[in-house]
Amino acid sequence: MDLWLEWARGPLFRIAIAFLILGLVRHVAIAVFEIAWAVRRAGDKNIPYRKLARATLAWLVPAGKLGHRPLYGLTTLAFHVSIVIVPLFLGGHIALWARATDLAWPAIPNLLADVLTVIATAAAVLLVIERIAARGPQMLSRFSDYAFPLLIAVVFGSGFLAMHPALSPVAFRPALLVHALGANLILIFIPFSKLSHVILMPLTHLISEVAWHFPPHAGSEVGLALGKENEPV
Amino acid sequence: MSPAEPKPRKYSYYVEARALEVTDRPRRFLETFAAVLEHSNYAVALDAYARVCSKCGRCADRCQLYETTGEERDVPGGRGDLLLRVYRRYFTIGGRLKARLVGGFTLTDEYLDRMAEEYYRCVACRRCKEVCPMGIDQGLITHLARWLLAEVGVTPKALVLAVREQLQGVGNTSAIPVAALKNTCEFLEEELQDIYGVTIQFPFDVEGAEHVFFPAVSDYLLEPDTLMANAAVMHVSGGSWTIGTGNYDGINYGLFYSDRMMERIVGRLVAEVRRLKARKILIGECGHATRSAWFAPTFCGPDAPEVVNFLQYTARALREGKIPLKGKVIEERVTYHDPCNIARAGRITEEPREILRAICRDFVEMTPNRTHNLCCGGGSGLVSVDEIRPFRTRKMGKMKADQIRATGARIVAAPCANCKKQLREVCEDNGLADVQVVGVHDLLLRAIDFGVEPKAEEKVESSSQAMA
Numbered sequence: 001m002d003l004w005l006e007w008a009r010g011p012l013f014r015i016a017i018a019f020l021i022l023g024l025v026r027h028v029a030i031a032v033f034e035i036a037w038a039v040r041r042a043g044d045k046n047i048p049y050r051k052l053a054r055a056t057l058a059w060l061v062p063a064g065k066l067g068h069r070p071l072y073g074l075t076t077l078a079f080h081v082s083i084v085i086v087p088l089f090l091g092g093h094i095a096l097w098a099r100a101t102d103l104a105w106p107a108i109p110n111l112l113a114d115v116l117t118v119i120a121t122a123a124a125v126l127l128v129i130e131r132i133a134a135r136g137p138q139m140l141s142r143f144s145d146y147a148f149p150l151l152i153a154v155v156f157g158s159g160f161l162a163m164h165p166a167l168s169p170v171a172f173r174p175a176l177l178v179h180a181l182g183a184n185l186i187l188i189f190i191p192f193s194k195l196s197h198v199i200l201m202p203l204t205h206l207i208s209e210v211a212w213h214f215p216p217h218a219g220s221e222v223g224l225a226l227g228k229e230n231e232p233v
Numbered sequence: 234m235s236p237a238e239p240k241p242r243k244y245s246y247y248v249e250a251r252a253l254e255v256t257d258r259p260r261r262f263l264e265t266f267a268a269v270l271e272h273s274n275y276a277v278a279l280d281a282y283a284r285v286c287s288k289c290g291r292c293a294d295r296c297q298l299y300e301t302t303g304e305e306r307d308v309p310g311g312r313g314d315l316l317l318r319v320y321r322r323y324f325t326i327g328g329r330l331k332a333r334l335v336g337g338f339t340l341t342d343e344y345l346d347r348m349a350e351e352y353y354r355c356v357a358c359r360r361c362k363e364v365c366p367m368g369i370d371q372g373l374i375t376h377l378a379r380w381l382l383a384e385v386g387v388t389p390k391a392l393v394l395a396v397r398e399q400l401q402g403v404g405n406t407s408a409i410p411v412a413a414l415k416n417t418c419e420f421l422e423e424e425l426q427d428i429y430g431v432t433i434q435f436p437f438d439v440e441g442a443e444h445v446f447f448p449a450v451s452d453y454l455l456e457p458d459t460l461m462a463n464a465a466v467m468h469v470s471g472g473s474w475t476i477g478t479g480n481y482d483g484i485n486y487g488l489f490y491s492d493r494m495m496e497r498i499v500g501r502l503v504a505e506v507r508r509l510k511a512r513k514i515l516i517g518e519c520g521h522a523t524r525s526a527w528f529a530p531t532f533c534g535p536d537a538p539e540v541v542n543f544l545q546y547t548a549r550a551l552r553e554g555k556i557p558l559k560g561k562v563i564e565e566r567v568t569y570h571d572p573c574n575i576a577r578a579g580r581i582t583e584e585p586r587e588i589l590r591a592i593c594r595d596f597v598e599m600t601p602n603r604t605h606n607l608c609c610g611g612g613s614g615l616v617s618v619d620e621i622r623p624f625r626t627r628k629m630g631k632m633k634a635d636q637i638r639a640t641g642a643r644i645v646a647a648p649c650a651n652c653k654k655q656l657r658e659v660c661e662d663n664g665l666a667d668v669q670v671v672g673v674h675d676l677l678l679r680a681i682d683f684g685v686e687p688k689a690e691e692k693v694e695s696s697s698q699a700m701a
Binding site: 027030031034035037038041042043044045046055056059062065069076131134135136137138139140141142145194196197200201203204205207208210211212213214215216217218219220221222223225226228232233 | 265268269271272273274275277285286288291293294308310311364366369393397491492493495528531532535
């Protein structure tokens with residue numbers, strides 16, 4: 001068990017982080033390159049950057065964006081806030097980083113981390129229930145749309161149990177192992193799945209605008225490529 | 234359509250007979266897709282959309298069609314995925330690899346038929362983009378999908394016929410020859426004289442004018458009050474404008490089904506302005522004509538003429554005190570419909586309200602409004618497709634009808650030729666027959682103080698019927 005735990009926290013974690021970082025860097029590099037390429041080709045280079053930045057920020061701080069299903073909106077918000085804060089600012093996680101890299105940053109109080117962890121776990125389960133209950137999302141959902149929140153719930157739930165052995169029905173080591181393995185799995189999945197929105201979301205509003213800025217002769221070039229330049233309407 | 238001609242009705246809408254003879258469609262569709270990705274900027278969006286859509290379903294909450302039908306196929310995210318699936322499978326490394334290893338999705342004729350149906354159940358109003366945390370623009374996907382479908386022959390016949398008339402026929406979508414146009418304008422001049430006692434001219438081919446006027450050409454057949462008001466505003470404000478006999482049609486159905494056509498039609502606008510050595514494109518009360526004209530710098534470079542919508546011109550003239558008014562002469566309750574193509578991105582929302590507030594005693598807002606407005610239900614060219622009227626008015630337009638009803642307004646002002654036609658039909662088909670749908674300028678005309686005694690005030694509201 002100890003060997004597995006060491007493996008999950010050591011080599012596997014390093015591989016997972018490598019996948020995550022390289023994958024996300026690749027996404028950003030491709031997206032930035034494509035945006036720049038599109039703008040360079042565009043006939044109308046007048047892009048409302050400020051307006052787009054405001055629209056993007058409005059979603060990063062989505063107050064007033066809860067929509068007409070406030071419960072779903074609130075769950076989503078609580079979910080995202082807690083799953084971003086806890087992994088990055090839990091004292092135990094920072095200690096792991098410090099051990100490996102000498103890098104450290106201020107931690108949040110453990111009590112706050114506990115509260116956020118419970119919120120994250122509950123919100124992840126609620127999200128799945130709401131996804132099943134609401135017809136719109138349910139019709140769109142694939143297997144992974146249920147699997148990811150559940151996996152996240154398992155990781156946060158097991159993390160909580162590992163932090164509180166006294167409350168835990170399972171032993172410390174198995175709980176920690178499940179936690180570490182699940183977390184590594186998520187890190188690896190991020191660049192390969194819809195979870196890549198963690199890094200791409202700040203760019204998508206800009207992308208939606210840029211795509212409407214066609215190259216000057218996009219239409220006729222396509223006509224030419226298809227041999228339709230002289231074809232009657 | 235003559236009775237002798239067979240009626241190809243494979244889809245909800247008519248397509249041309251030749252469209253049904255096209256063979257080998259999946260291959261041709263993919264060839265087109267490849268060419269479009271190479272020459273346009275759509276790839277950047279498809280690449281991101283294919284990755285980030287979280288299937289959260291918020292788009293469903295905002296779709297006026299899905300809210301009415303509750304049908305699975307009407308969830309915007311799902312509809313968008315029809316095209317994204319093709320993109321992933323054939324144009325991404327992962328998709329091609331997966332297909333080679335485990336098979337899976339293949340583009341078929343039946344799949345194309347499904348796309349042809351679904352992408353003409355979307356009005357590309359882009360309301361769903363407003364609530365998408367990722368900003369995914371389903372309107373863009375619909376726009377692109379329709380272009381790809383058009384290149385394999387699938388487009389509602391009504392749209393193709395209009396564009397054919399514009400690019401290869403008489404030169405405009407309503408097939409109005411120059412002589413008839415001039416006749417109509419003379420008639421409108423007489424009407425202005427008879428009703429308002431003023432001599433106002435519709436100027437033709439004036440070289441060096443500031444604005445060249447391009448209304449939806451159908452206005453010359455259907456909206457005399459709007460046109461008379463346009464001329465009257467120019468008259469009282471001392472505006473410099475002209476109608477070009479080389480091209481007098483602002484309509485651009487290319488926006489609805491083909492960038493290839495859109496590029497050519499925008500080019501014709503710019504060419505006419507340059508022929509007349511004028512400076513600006515002045516678009517009449519028409520949403521899609523305005524939005525497509527905004528593509529002028531895209532297709533014709535940064536020195537393309539500036540685009541002005543008539544509402545912008547009039548609101549500015551009003552602010553500068555150039556339009557003398559008799560006061561708030563419109564007594565009935567008036568509400569305003571924001572056309573998606575000018576309002577969704579927030580470009581023209583306040584100008585019409587400034588005008589209406591200056592002339593209406595009882596102006597009320599619809600809810601939601603401005604950038605959040607509901608589509609009339611006939612957007613993206615669907616209004617021209619007569620055979621789908623029940624779909625347009627009862628399904629797509631149902632929420633719009635409820636929204637109008639809730640205001641209690643007797644008059645709906647809608648500065649868009651397409652919205653006006655659709656809203657009249659929506660009102661007829663949803664028990665709102667007593668609601669009048671007019672242009673913003675139509676109402677303004679009643680309020681302009683020409684400084685002369687009208688000769689026959691009682692005729693003010695009847696010029697439409699006279700013309701009909």
